[in-house]
Amino acid sequence: MLYFLHGDTAPLQIRYQELLTRIRNENPDIGEKYFDTIDKEDEERFFQTVSTMSMFAPKEILVYKRVENMKGLGEFLKSIAKYDVSQKEIILLYEEMLTEFGRIQNPVGKKELDLAQSLGKVICYRKAEQKNAMLLMIQKELGISEGEADKFIEVVGENYFKIQNEVQKVKNYLQGDRFSLKAVMPILSVDKEYSMRKLVDDFLLKKERDNLLETLRRDKEYLGFFYMIAEELLLYLKLIAISEENARLRSMNFDNFKKCIEPVRGLFQRFPGQSVNEYGLYKKMPNAARFSKDFLRKKLSDLLRAEYSIKSGAMDEEIAAETWITNFHRA
Numbered sequence: 001m002l003y004f005l006h007g008d009t010a011p012l013q014i015r016y017q018e019l020l021t022r023i024r025n026e027n028p029d030i031g032e033k034y035f036d037t038i039d040k041e042d043e044e045r046f047f048q049t050v051s052t053m054s055m056f057a058p059k060e061i062l063v064y065k066r067v068e069n070m071k072g073l074g075e076f077l078k079s080i081a082k083y084d085v086s087q088k089e090i091i092l093l094y095e096e097m098l099t100e101f102g103r104i105q106n107p108v109g110k111k112e113l114d115l116a117q118s119l120g121k122v123i124c125y126r127k128a129e130q131k132n133a134m135l136l137m138i139q140k141e142l143g144i145s146e147g148e149a150d151k152f153i154e155v156v157g158e159n160y161f162k163i164q165n166e167v168q169k170v171k172n173y174l175q176g177d178r179f180s181l182k183a184v185m186p187i188l189s190v191d192k193e194y195s196m197r198k199l200v201d202d203f204l205l206k207k208e209r210d211n212l213l214e215t216l217r218r219d220k221e222y223l224g225f226f227y228m229i230a231e232e233l234l235l236y237l238k239l240i241a242i243s244e245e246n247a248r249l250r251s252m253n254f255d256n257f258k259k260c261i262e263p264v265r266g267l268f269q270r271f272p273g274q275s276v277n278e279y280g281l282y283k284k285m286p287n288a289a290r291f292s293k294d295f296l297r298k299k300l301s302d303l304l305r306a307e308y309s310i311k312s313g314a315m316d317e318e319i320a321a322e323t324w325i326t327n328f329h330r331a
Helices: 009-026 042-050 073-080 110-119 127-142 146-156 160-174 181-187 192-206 210-219 222-245 254-268 278-288 293-311 317-327
Strands: 002-007 031-036 060-065 088-095 121-125
Touching: 002 009, 002 110, 009 060, 009 088, 009 121, 009 127, 009 160, 031 042, 042 060, 042 073, 042 088, 073 110, 110 121, 127 146, 127 160, 146 160, 146 181, 146 192, 146 278, 160 181, 192 210, 192 222, 210 222, 210 317, 222 254, 222 278, 222 293, 222 317, 254 278, 293 317
Parallel strands: 002 088, 002 121, 031 060, 060 088
Antiparallel strands: none
């Protein structure tokens, strides 16, 4: 069987690992061989392996990586069609490179996709689907709800391989006991972005600024803080806007909330196809009532002026950031 996998980097690796695991489980002790377009001689070695046909030959997995770099991919696929691959499990990996706006720079040609489809199975897996796959994996492995899985990703980050390691660490730690995020927090490798977002939330909602200022003075990431808190303020503005259209959003359960925001998902995407953290929006919705639109607009305007003063050299970034933070909760 031939499998042609194409998609974004991390999601592609997720589906590849799932497929590899399934083939191994279905064929215990199956042999494995790996090929890569980086090695120019690997194409010849690949066809030498494919051309080995014997009723006594053991079944093998043949993985060919980075076929997006292959010159003449169509001819390569046509050549595979000449051989009997019934004793082979061939996996071809085509990584698609994305622009910052989520557009594919090196899409697979239609002819190549049609050829691959005629030889076996084409599997496409993109970033938009990655979050759902990770959520399902965490829910299954830890026996938790979608909301708990979403919070787990928020805490440890969205790197699939890190999540795999953290899930295994949690399972070993719990030894069959029921999952509780609070209980496993001490053993988790907390994502740096999550730590900063926690400080931002505490500042916005609890007016706690000391830990935030201490962290900023230590890490000197003032502009990064500006971008993060601007994102939060814009998010609250959007939540206020949609709750004005439908006041029930602030009190409905998560399932109904997801259905109601489906028509406006695009408001919460920075680029087409980007995943939307519905549970995160659901948890933030009640807090949106703490702010008025005029207040948020003023603070965003002040933030833009502070950022400009830094980039123009008119003010030191530490002074600009601390002044903005100190004045934030004042009218």
